[in-house]
Amino acid sequence: GGITLADALAAARREDAAEDAAERARAAPAPAPPPPLAPRFTAPSRVAAVVVAAGAESKGRWKVTNVKGLELRMEASADSAVVGKLAGFTFVTVETEHDGFLKVTSPLAGWAALAHPGQKGNQLLRMGKMLAGG
Numbered sequence: 001g002g003i004t005l006a007d008a009l010a011a012a013r014r015e016d017a018a019e020d021a022a023e024r025a026r027a028a029p030a031p032a033p034p035p036p037l038a039p040r041f042t043a044p045s046r047v048a049a050v051v052v053a054a055g056a057e058s059k060g061r062w063k064v065t066n067v068k069g070l071e072l073r074m075e076a077s078a079d080s081a082v083v084g085k086l087a088g089f090t091f092v093t094v095e096t097e098h099d100g101f102l103k104v105t106s107p108l109a110g111w112a113a114l115a116h117p118g119q120k121g122n123q124l125l126r127m128g129k130m131l132a133g134g
Contacts, residue, residue: 058097058126062104064090066123072110076101078117084108091127 064070067088073080076098086092086108093106101111102124116123 058094058102060094061127062092062094062102062124063127064088064092064123065121065125066116066119070112070116070123072104072108072112073101074110076103076111078113080111083110086112092124094124 064086065088069085069087069090071082072084072086074083086104090107092104092112095103095105097103097114098111100114102114104110104112112124114122114124
């Protein structure tokens with residue numbers, strides 16, 4: 001026994017098929033990466049907003065993230081008189097920041113504490129700003 005013509009042809013076909021499969025694998029595009037995981041959210045009362053730098057960075061559109069709303073004060077102080085209240089999830093316009101308070105100009109005017117004493121996170125979230133490193 002030597003190799004028959006039929007055996008030689010079968011071996012050649014197997015080699016050709018293996019080469020074709022290898023060529024298809026090299027030419028095939030890389031599989032797409034899996035989609036990103038959906039963010040997991042906590043209950044709205046536990047929303048933690050981002051601490052934002054003072055000054056000009058504070059100016060613009062913000063959203064009240066405290067579901068219970070927040071009080072607006074006459075001055076940038078927790079001891080200052082309350083002049084109004086904003087409902088939770090209200091969009092507001094902020095003029096500036098001073099000592100942890102934001103000067104709200106619309107829909108009502110007054111000073112809002114960025115952080116609520118005794119709660120994690122902030123009461124307001126800056127809208128429309130991309131944050132680095134996230």
